């Protein structure tokens with residue numbers, strides 16, 4: 156039976172997965188992904204993102220909990236799940252010694268396609284992903300961005316309803332990233348549900364209509380990027396110091412001031428949150444000047460997804476959290 160139109164494309168309920176001897180990779184993880192949306196899964200290394208994807212793609216069995224994907228139960232109907240999904244992993248599935256077209260034909264045959272139907276599907280995908288001109292060339296001669304798009308095409312041959320993309324743009328240059336983002340948006344607009352894990356917060360911000368932050372095997376925050384940002388009060392003040400050596404001392408000085416939270420350092424940039432950031436800049440400057448710490452620039456910004464991430468995981472995404480004396 157086909158699932159009702161408005162039922163979630165992915166639903167996970169209280170998933171638990173332990174690895175020997177006692178790693179609790181998933182610790183009661185639940186999430187819901189509405190059909191035809193892009194959902195971002197974020198979290199620090201070791202948080203449980205890959206394990207979640209493995210369970211949802213029927214590659215690993217949870218110890219407890221349940222999940223459905225495209226209306227099929229991952230435990231009871233793993234074969235149906237596999238036919239309904241496309242998976243584009245971090246490691247390329249491409250045979251670099253074959254041409255792009257051969258790669259797609261091979262994948263299509265694995266899913267039981269053949270003849271004119273398969274050839275038409277392959278031509279359609281090559282056209283959609285901008286790979287038609289290169290299709291007859293050995294993939295080893297292609298750019299990294301083209302190879303990644305071929306990976307996505309391979310995941311799409313059998314017209315899956317749900318696509319899992321594991322860090323799809325890692326290692327791509329900005330132009331290739333944008334091309335893949337456009338493709339992800341197009342697929343979603345056509346009705347595909349996409350679950351994306353990413354190390355790039357701007358990618359989740361750009362693409363995902365909702366996202367979940369995973370930490371220690373649980374979802375610690377879930378919602379649209381805008382809603383998650385709106386939950387954070389205040390703004391960020393970014394202080395670019397004249398030299399990075401002063402950064403730890405600057406962080407510790409500002410941490411002692413009232414009304415500033417979460418000092419985070421990234422080389423010579425110190426970021427703090429404040430309720431009324433613009434009005435607080437002079438007091439930050441006064442403290443730093445008083446300590447003889449040179450400042451190159453100060454900017455005030457609305458909360459970013461980076462701030463959301465920090466708030467829920469206690470870790471800065473790009474930057475390194477400085478444990479200041481409290």
Ligand code: ADP
Pocket residue numbers: 174175178179180198199200201202203204205206207
């Ligand atoms: P993420 O994808 O967020 O980096 P993972 O799901 O890969 O996190 O890992 C979650 C936790 O489970 C980590 O502590 C990791 O070391 C552990 N883990 C993952 N796979 C295995 C495995 N096959 N055997 C033992 N431990 C594992």
